Amino acid sequence: MTARTAGLAILALAAFALLAFVPRLGNPYYLALAISLLQYTVLATAWGMFSGPTRYVSLATTAFFGVGAYTVAVLGEILPWPVVLLISAGLGAIVAALVGLSTLRLSGVYFVIFTFGLTELIRQLVVWFEVNKSRVLGRYVFVNITQADIYWQLLALTAAVFLLGWLIARSRLGFALRVIGEDETVAKHCGIDTTFAKVALFTISATVMTLAGAIMAPRWTYIEPSIAFNSMISFQVLIMALLGGAHRLWGPVLGAVPLTLLFELLSARFPNTFTIILGCIFLLIVYLLPRGVAGLLEKLAATPGDKATQRVAA
């Protein structure tokens, strides 16, 4: 570990320690806002962990988030909290591995199409099961968890995501994924097990999203499939990760923080035209910032010599 990474690690630790005091401020509005910020930071960072290096566009964030939330709705009252979290993480991992194994071996398009419909598919299956087997549609969530607890759990998950992302980027798996992102055929010829690498990372990223959904579930007192599987979340997370820049671990945060605040403002001010504004913001980002804020910062920070190498690398 060089002096620079050690410095960064201490800085990050200090930041997380400071953030842990937010619930002590005693202002419920700020706490709610901080929870939203953390939720989207976790989701966008997890999205970027898989889609950044591989360049596979996943549209299924909501599917995993919803699986987590619904697991809590079903099991939250019956089992102790850590067990519920474990089960939801396990379910998310199983779903992700199944989706990954069946679509990630094929070309990237199949993955996009499948993830595009996955949320709707899982929602339909949940509705079918609830209507035919358990005979209830919509459940109350009665668990003994305060807003501050949600915040701390999300903060811990955020720290875990960054640590995990940092470790993966330095591992053989991270290297393999970057090669796949550059050229999958080359990766295969280098002897990289591309399917394993992609499925493994997709599963890790989806498990994090599922956990985020499970942790967030107690925020609603009542959950039904259309609340848990609201596809708007997939869309917002995608915008955030793209604005920040998904090719860097710290990129998505740069998008998640300003956009969460902006969406908060817009959804309160313009509830009827919110979707149009969202779509326009998204289009602007795709056209004007293809590499996100992170890419822009790197371009600005680069010295002329670096710029030449960047061009070669691009």
Added chain:
Amino acid sequence: MTNAILTGLMLGGMYALVAMGLTLQYGVARIMNLSYGEFLIAAAFASHWLFTGWAISPFVGLVLVVPLAFGLNYAIYKVLLTPLVRRAPNRDALEVDSILATFGLTFVIQGAMLAMFGGAYYSYSFLAFPVQFLGETVAANRLAALGITILLGLSLYLALTRTRAGTAVRAVAVDPFAAQLVAINVPQASAITFALGGALVAAAGVLVSTFLTFSASSGVVFTMKALIVVVMGGVGNMMGCLVAGLALGLSEALVASYVDPGLTLAVNFALFLAVLLVKPAGLFGRATR
């Protein structure tokens, strides 16, 4: 049983019609259009408005809406998608960019329709009387839609295989680079094909609105089904589009009447995966891509 099969075939015909435009847009212009279903719903609303507001029959509505959609989609390709085509270093990059751009477009169009029409379901009564067909009773509007679908599909097939312009379009689909070497204006051909795909989806929207209830947010389902049909049949292949559409419709109708109507989407995905695991290039696709 005959009823379920007949329902399935009619449903399948509709899916084939809906997917026809997308197979042109994705197979030739290389744009994976995630806002495809939104265009279908927009055309359905236009037809609804013409019929309830002006008493214009959807068949006349086709003549009004389809050319308009052609122009609109041509403009969208020129303004919105050409910069992406220019920017993309290769086909994969264009695919990712077009997915993102049209995904954003989805929300713009859907938001606009929500603001205009709200979230309610719309339908209108057109040719809604039963007729006897092959010994079964079916709705006349569905039968009429099926007839027009067959007409559209046949003329498109003939245009692609029998005319010079159609041959050029197929050449672009096979290899855009080599097509340029034989003096085909690839950007122009792509723009026109994309617009043609948009015109077809508008036709599908008008026809679908005669027998199906729709809402501002039901576009996603159509996009998904169209994507599944296109990929299942083999990208850019008309015949594959028809076969995959019929297969999808049939399986859906059979599961809906014998297992549970709530599981249609699960059937779609199961069929999609089953085909891809056996033939990754689709039913009629070439193995090398």
